Amino acid sequence: MLSKSETDYSSADLTAFFELMKPRVMRLVIFTTVVGMVASQEFIHPVIAIASVIFIGLGAGAAGALNMWWDSDIDFMMARTDKRPIPSGKVKPEDALYFGLFLSVLSVMMLGLIANFLAAFILGFTIWFYIFIYSIWLKRRTPQNIVIGGAAGAFPPVIGWVATSGNIGLESILMFLLIFIWTPPHFWALSLFSHSDYHRANVPMLNVTYGKPHTRLQILLYTLALTIISVGISFSSLGGIFYFISALILNGYLIYLAVRVYFQNEQLSIGLNMKYEKKLFLFSISYLFVLFGMILLEALMDRFQIASVNFQLIDIFFR
Amino acid sequence: MKNNDLEISKRRSSTNIVLGLILAFFVMLIFSVTVVKLSNGDKMQAYDHVLRPEMLTDE
Numbered sequence: 001m002l003s004k005s006e007t008d009y010s011s012a013d014l015t016a017f018f019e020l021m022k023p024r025v026m027r028l029v030i031f032t033t034v035v036g037m038v039a040s041q042e043f044i045h046p047v048i049a050i051a052s053v054i055f056i057g058l059g060a061g062a063a064g065a066l067n068m069w070w071d072s073d074i075d076f077m078m079a080r081t082d083k084r085p086i087p088s089g090k091v092k093p094e095d096a097l098y099f100g101l102f103l104s105v106l107s108v109m110m111l112g113l114i115a116n117f118l119a120a121f122i123l124g125f126t127i128w129f130y131i132f133i134y135s136i137w138l139k140r141r142t143p144q145n146i147v148i149g150g151a152a153g154a155f156p157p158v159i160g161w162v163a164t165s166g167n168i169g170l171e172s173i174l175m176f177l178l179i180f181i182w183t184p185p186h187f188w189a190l191s192l193f194s195h196s197d198y199h200r201a202n203v204p205m206l207n208v209t210y211g212k213p214h215t216r217l218q219i220l221l222y223t224l225a226l227t228i229i230s231v232g233i234s235f236s237s238l239g240g241i242f243y244f245i246s247a248l249i250l251n252g253y254l255i256y257l258a259v260r261v262y263f264q265n266e267q268l269s270i271g272l273n274m275k276y277e278k279k280l281f282l283f284s285i286s287y288l289f290v291l292f293g294m295i296l297l298e299a300l301m302d303r304f305q306i307a308s309v310n311f312q313l314i315d316i317f318f319r
Numbered sequence: 320m321k322n323n324d325l326e327i328s329k330r331r332s333s334t335n336i337v338l339g340l341i342l343a344f345f346v347m348l349i350f351s352v353t354v355v356k357l358s359n360g361d362k363m364q365a366y367d368h369v370l371r372p373e374m375l376t377d378e
Contacts (some may be wrong), residue, residue, distance in 0.1 A: 013330065014337050047355045051348055114352055 007100035009121035016090035016100060020068055021061030028288070029156045035292045036160025036175060039238055039299040043232040044164050048114060055111045055127065056156065059123045063130040070135045078197035115163035122162060126155040148166040150183030151176075157292075171238045175295070177229050177270045182288055185222040188215050189281040192261070193274040196246070216262045219280070223258035227251040230291055242300040243291070249288050257283060 017033055033056045036123060037049060044052075067077065068086055074089035085091040093100075102126050112120030134149030154176045161172035191205040198205040207215040230251060234244035256278040264276060 014334055045355045045359060047351045051352050054348065 006210050008190060016085040019085050020091060022064030025064055026057050026060050030057045032292055034158040035159035035296045036157030036172060037164045038296055039171060040161045040165040041303060042164040052111060056159055057102050059107035059127055062107055063099050063127045065096050065100035066131045067135045069093055069100060074201040077201040078198055080194055081085045109314055111149040116166050119159050122155060122159050126152055140203060140304045143204050143209045146187045147184050150180050153183055154179035171236055174233050174236055174238060175305060179227045181222060181229055185219045186284040189277050192277040207231040220258045220262045222307055223254055229266060238295050243294040243298050246290055246294045
């Protein structure tokens, strides 16, 4: 006969542990890492590249599991997070902690051995930053939580770049900035329609502490800053004509949505069932995917020297 | 009660199979990385105190 704890443990199937790793975040991390690797234009053996991506992805999963362990006390209060493995009782908090710690050590150590120690150091720093700076220190203390904490999500393309090239280039910093400035408007749009969740859990999101009108203004300002960076990348070696055209279209629509969100008031947005806030949140995900997809495309065209369609915008505008 | 035990042991065995596959994949990954690293390695002067003429560069 099995004891109660044993039966509980056996029901914690592997899918629950997979969910602990925040698979959707991991997908974005893996994608931006691959873009960072290809954009560096350094050739490494495919086996080394695949192994590096796997361990960078596992590092992101480790950070996700540790974050879920730390936030398990507030996750059950929010509709958005109460189905997560710990609040739903599928995984014990201490199991999530050990799982996260094990994966952190494994991923950093293996990336160091497979790629290089600078990449491993940045991966370790990213996990540390996400847990200690974002989750433990900032998230429950300041409305700037997302702004500073967003750096953790911005590191993967830098890690990918460093894993292949061994150094931190200007272009990897541009990719970092793109995600870093993208994060606040993306999460603030989410917080506008999950307002009561954050309020109940006592998380000082900007809309909880400074109100929704101020949040709408900040979304617009960050969107404009994001436009400068993302269009600006067109003129670096990451960009090209396809990236440039995509950036113009995507930023045009993003600004349109941010302006619509800015001019909403409480009654109007509730009447529309938060239509524009939800649109902005969902569109911002596609926005980042497409822009990084274009960086990937431009890098591949450079690598395979598709000269007829590949030319640098900098040559057209500034030479 | 017996059905419950059977259910638990079924779940455990499927979990163990998946874990086994993950471990096997991990072993294969490390093995492939080792093979690539060794075959891509630069010529090295090993610590066996034997001179390798092919590694001498022209002055």
